[in-house]
């Protein structure tokens with residue numbers, strides 16, 4: 001079923017975390033107040049934590065981007081930010097305590113653009129992860145995001161030396177006019193040079209991000225970008241549908257897409273299928289709607305959605321942390337002035353001992369989250385594993401949702417009830433299917449959130 005009627009519009013929202021940050025609220029307003037991190041983490045397992053360090057700076061602000069990041073960093077702001085990150089890491093490590101072993105199983109530097117930092121600042125970032133938090137970066141997967149202009153040889157040398165196993169670069173398009181249309185001015189020659197430097201750094205996994213659905217993009221120009229990326233034999237490729245979100249550069253430009261929604265949906269679905277088929281025929285496996293992995297690639301980075309597992313420590317003012325009962329972060333914004341204010345507030349924070357903004361997740365939400373993050377993976381979910389964790393069957397817990405997905409042709413029933421797996425059309429509609437699994441409470445909180 002490929003309809004794009006209102007109820008099955010394919011591009012509603014990218015569910016990279018559930019609940020979304022727009023469902024978080026200041027915890028000062030919660031009856032329990034702002035909880036101490038030491039209390040929050042006391043009963044949690046701490047032997048296989050994930051560590052995420054967020055660097056909210058970019059040298060450009062891409063028109064499609066609604067991530068928590070600011071353009072440039074005047075007046076030694078990066079130094080002040082790293083100073084605050086250091087204080088936060090010290091406070092968080094103290095809160096984790098030493099009653100049980102604290103071990104990190106994976107680390108990631110994301111953003112923003114972590115390589116906005118200089119080589120010397122990246123050394124310091126690695127020191128914060130290692131010396132303050134105790135993560136052994138040389139022994140665990142370490143994934144780092146970069147951009148063409150900031151992927152310089154000196155920065156990459158630091159990252160490779162400190163144990164980076166995966167470098168992910170946002171290219172979006174190898175066609176210069178498309179890069180401009182997505183409000184990310186860059187030349188293909190600069191992108192190719194950056195990819196050469198990344199390969200020279202010999203980090204095991206290269207991931208390239210591409211975007212489809214850009215104004216003026218055709219099947220032919222999309223194949224041009226795909227082939228240009230494939231020429232580097234990247235171990236991973238992420239293909240993202242373009243979204244125009246409120247308060248982003250493209251959102252402000254008012255590209256006229258509201259009136260052309262259906263045509264745009266059809267363009268994106270068509271380009272998705274072209275991209276998927278192209279990669280599948282070039283030796284890649286589909287991991288999720290967005291993620292493709294070269295079949296012979298080493299496995300050196302987190303899987304798509306893996307950051308949703310419990311036991312995530314996020315440091316930095318845009319990072320989320322997850323315990324089994326609370327997801328928390330700092331305030332969230334998309335508008336540049338608001339972001340600047342939140343970052344300034346972070347750099348002057350002295351006391352990082354409490355969670356500030358977040359959302360408690362009860363057992364029902366944990367079930368939804370488990371189903372969401374498993375079902376959106378191409379390999380699907382074994383109901384027996386769900387039963388082992390929750391003691392019930394997903395068909396009992398989510399009868400209406402799973403019946404809807406079946407009626408829409410989104411489930412692949414070839415293996416019977418022992419495997420819940422999306423059909424190719426279900427995977428193509430991941431961004432419509434995911435939001436169907438949001439709870440009424442989370443939907444209401446997201447709807448009540450005022451974008452800023």
Ligand code: SF4
Nearest residue numbers: 058061062065111112
């Ligand atoms: S897409 Fe990446 S490089 Fe562009 S503004 Fe967003 S975080 Fe920065």
